[in-house]
Amino acid sequence: MNFPYLFSPLNVGPYRLQHRVVMAPLTRMRADRSSFAPRALNAEYYGQRATPGGLIIAEASPVMATGRGNPGTPGIYSDAQIAGWRGVGDAVHAKGGLIFLQLWHVGRASHSSFQPGGALPVAPSAVPITGNGMLAMTADGKMVPYETPRALETSEIGDIVEAFRQAADNAQRAGFDGVEIHGANGYLLEQFLQSHTNLRTDRYGGSIENRVRLLLEVTQAAIEVWGANRVGVRLSPYGIANGSGEPDPMPLYTHVVKALDSLGLAYVHFIEPRSSGAGRAEVNWTNVPSAMVLFRPLWRGVLLSAGGFTGESAEAAIVQGHADAIAFGRIFISNPDLPRRLRHGFPITPYNRATFYGGEAAGYTDYPVYGELEPA
Ligand SMILES: Cc1cc2nc3c(=O)[nH]c(=O)nc-3n(C[C@H](O)[C@H](O)[C@H](O)COP(=O)(O)O)c2cc1C
Numbered sequence: 001m002n003f004p005y006l007f008s009p010l011n012v013g014p015y016r017l018q019h020r021v022v023m024a025p026l027t028r029m030r031a032d033r034s035s036f037a038p039r040a041l042n043a044e045y046y047g048q049r050a051t052p053g054g055l056i057i058a059e060a061s062p063v064m065a066t067g068r069g070n071p072g073t074p075g076i077y078s079d080a081q082i083a084g085w086r087g088v089g090d091a092v093h094a095k096g097g098l099i100f101l102q103l104w105h106v107g108r109a110s111h112s113s114f115q116p117g118g119a120l121p122v123a124p125s126a127v128p129i130t131g132n133g134m135l136a137m138t139a140d141g142k143m144v145p146y147e148t149p150r151a152l153e154t155s156e157i158g159d160i161v162e163a164f165r166q167a168a169d170n171a172q173r174a175g176f177d178g179v180e181i182h183g184a185n186g187y188l189l190e191q192f193l194q195s196h197t198n199l200r201t202d203r204y205g206g207s208i209e210n211r212v213r214l215l216l217e218v219t220q221a222a223i224e225v226w227g228a229n230r231v232g233v234r235l236s237p238y239g240i241a242n243g244s245g246e247p248d249p250m251p252l253y254t255h256v257v258k259a260l261d262s263l264g265l266a267y268v269h270f271i272e273p274r275s276s277g278a279g280r281a282e283v284n285w286t287n288v289p290s291a292m293v294l295f296r297p298l299w300r301g302v303l304l305s306a307g308g309f310t311g312e313s314a315e316a317a318i319v320q321g322h323a324d325a326i327a328f329g330r331i332f333i334s335n336p337d338l339p340r341r342l343r344h345g346f347p348i349t350p351y352n353r354a355t356f357y358g359g360e361a362a363g364y365t366d367y368p369v370y371g372e373l374e375p376a
Pocket of ligand 1: 024025026027028059060102182184185234271275278279280306307308309327328329330331356357
């Protein structure tokens, strides 16, 4: 057997993982196109990737209609969506697996074609995503420049917190084992954290304490539903996805990590800067810091890290104490039996980026388990 540390048990909140190969949240845009509810195909996909005592973090799911920014992303704000997710959870639980749901609001990374009434996307401030090749996808799949979002009124921010609370409650009713707050990748909560996207002068802008306030309020709302030990938070310090980028990340993220550390969460989940933007392009940034190395000393709980890991580098990160478990993204797409392959040293099937987003079974549920086609 390879990688004895990666394949050792780990307590996460009230759960006991049997191994530390976590499935990272992966947007695949294959929910029902009108109700945005997960369907049988999605249950099959997640069921294929479930293992006894293995943790799956299900794809980012908008908590409210204004939080959508892509076609075919499953929501968690309607009864049909709750029912659809129940089918997913059942498929994972039938194999003894655990599944958390990632709660999402895309903020300015949307387009009016996704918004109720065709309104502008909402954000902390009226600052659009700009920059080289940064384009929005419209509801009918065209790539266009991002619009300038509408700054949320202070009086509207309570509705955002309430939507996360309701979504956390919906996730519980759908049978999930916990929730992960999406505080990464340039989406709404990160837009509030970072100074170039948050120009507010109310209690949600200005000082670091104020910019962190919404993330903490949303996390607290989820805690009130689930208890802290079933709530995780995902962060991407030094990330560049979706126009992200704090000029001086350390003071901000030191504050965020310390504030979250005091809450007793299930885990914190970092995206390693080297892989920031991996959803859009094949990236492997060099000369960037490591989030797990920087922030491990500030975090007393379980630490998950994601970004370009192999079995070898995952084992090393755990042995060296930088992380407790490793989330795998792209190679979990193309290897439904990834834990088994890593454990036995079976070859890794390469992924096909062309089928990451949207479509049906091709590039989704048709990747074989090892030995299905090849002799073991
Ligand atoms: C197709 C695709 C979809 C993704 N969707 C999400 C998502 O919904 N939420 C999220 O936090 N990260 C998302 N990511 C980032 C991954 O969770 C992960 O951090 C990244 O792919 C780096 O890990 P890897 O090198 O193992 O793929 C996505 C990445 C890819 C490739």
